[in-house]
Structure formats: C-alpha cells, structure tokens
Amino acid sequence: MRRIAVINQKGGVGKTTTTANLGAALANSGLRVLLVDLDPQGHLTLHFGVELSDAQTSVYDILTSQTPVSEALVKVRERIAIIPADIDLAGAEAELVSVTGREVLLREALQPLENDFDVMLIDCPPSLGVLTVNALVAATEVLIPLQAHFFALQGLSRLLDTVTLVRQRINPALHVGGVILCMYESATRLATEVCEDLAKFLEAARGTTTAWSNARIYQTAIRRNIKLAESCSFGQTVFDYAPRSHGAVDYAKLAEEMLQANGQAPAAAVAAPRAKARASGPGDTKALDAQVLPADAPASLGKVDSTTPLAVAS
Secondary structure, eight states: OEEEEEOOSSTTSSHHHHHHHHHHHHHHTTOOEEEEEOOTTOHHHHHTTOOOOTTSOOHHHHHHHOOOGGGTOEEEETTEEEEOOOGGGGGHHHHTTTOTTGGGHHHHHHGGGTTTOSEEEEEOOSSOSHHHHHHHHHOSEEEEEEESSHHHHHHHHHHHHHHHHHHHHTOTTOEEEEEEEESBOTTOHHHHHHHHHHHHHHHHTTTSSSTTTTOEEOSOOOBOOHHHHHHHHTTOOHHHHOTTSHHHHHHHHHHHHHHHHTTOOOOGGGGHHHHHHHHTOHHHHHHHTSOSSOTTOOGGGGGSOTTSOSOOOO
C-alpha cells in the first residue's frame, strides 16, 4: 500500500479538497483507496456525507482506546473507504501526551489493512502536533498542497524541519514526494515568483541526503474553481458533482501524473472527465485543455525535474 500524508500546517490551502478528489481520481483509475481523516474538524468525513453518531467508532477511538481499525472503516464509494473523524479528536492531543510510543499508534493500527488497499491518503490537521507526527510515521510519502503565496513558503521550512526529525528518529523511509499548487492563478506575478523560488529551493536539494532531495513540483496545478467548493457541501467529490469542471480535469490529470511518476500506467478512467469535456464541443475543449502552468513560465520551473518539465504547451 502506498502511504501518503497530505500535509501543510497552514490552513485553507486545499489539503482536504486534494485528499478527497485525488483519492476519487485514483479510485477511478481502478485503485483501492483508503482515506484517513486526521483533522479534528472532520471536513474530509463531511466531504463524503458521513455524519458520525455518538456510538460510531472513529479515528479517535483507534488512537485512544486501541479500537480495531476494521470497526471504524466506512465505505463511501466504490473502491473508497474512509476512517472518519469528528471534534472528539481534538482531545487526543492532550490524552496522548503521556502515552509511551504515542507517535506510532496510527501506524500500528493500520497494519492489518496493508494488503486491503493500494493507496492511503491521510488528511492532516493544520498543525505540527501529535496527530501530524502520527501521520508522518504512518506514511512513507509526503504530499504538500501549497498556495502560491509568500507566507506559504515561510511555513514550508518549518514543515520540512518536522519531516526531517521524523525521518531521522522514527521513520527513515519518509520522503517528500512533491508539492501541488492549489488555487493556482497563472496570470498573477506573485504566483510566478513563488513558483520560481520553490523551484530553486528544490533544485538546490538535488543530490543531497534531505527528505526532499527528489521532490517535484507537480506539473498539474489545481486551478481556482468554485465547483470544488460547491461539491463538498453536497457530500460529493467533484467527479460526481461537476465532472466537466476545471477541478475535475485538474485532479484527474494530477492522478495520472502521480501514477506515471510511481511507474504505474494510469487506467483510461482517469482521463474520463477530459474525454467528456471534448465530447461536449470544441468550446469546452479549448478551455479544459489549456495548460495549467503557462507556456511562457520562467525557465527555472522546468529545472525542477528534467524528465517532467513544468511548462509544457498544450
């Protein structure tokens, strides 16, 4: 099972949206997907229309009472199951502070599911506390949704420090897989400058022993799209709610790119939203086929990974 922690200590950057819709895109490709809601706000749980009753088992019970993970699993879509969370999880930080081995509780709890799923995505809270450390220990790969703003880069260094500590002391397999640009607006100068700085930072790490030495900026950026915000209010993924929207196309392309980067051939289902858009007429096709990162993007963006340049014309 490929184990991915979707993490950024800054809130509102697209962690939950990415976890839900990337998970749905990977399931559309034929993979069995496990989603873990590790945020006390429970937004990933609500995204799939799951409302926990007082008697229902959640990730809180798994961490604090050693409840078997099988009792918390909720199947929400074909090939998608979720371990839900609610506000009770906020108390786990305080309850676990004196527990020996608290950092490995989630990893140990998830071991029985190792062969039941192909990929796991953990939606982390916007903090770097015990819950986030549990996610980093349970995962082998870190995926960082990032909004192209100045403060996002400042917070990135602290996040990478935490990843480094976990890698050194508990989980040597942990590495940063890549950065996803969310709510991306290619026309703004700020977005271009932030991408340049990030590309230079990652390029400088090539050949080093850091956890992000092979990290990439994914070519597929997620454009700002109101359909992504609307879909969660209906308890649906963007593929169910608006399969022809930019949000659906972007996440389908991102899933395809991630599979290719991992040496997997994406199934035809990943490209379904794009195919549907083409069928609807040439006007829609032009808009949906527009390159997310502009063709005239700075040359430095293409240096992040010579095998997958970021600025490619449609």
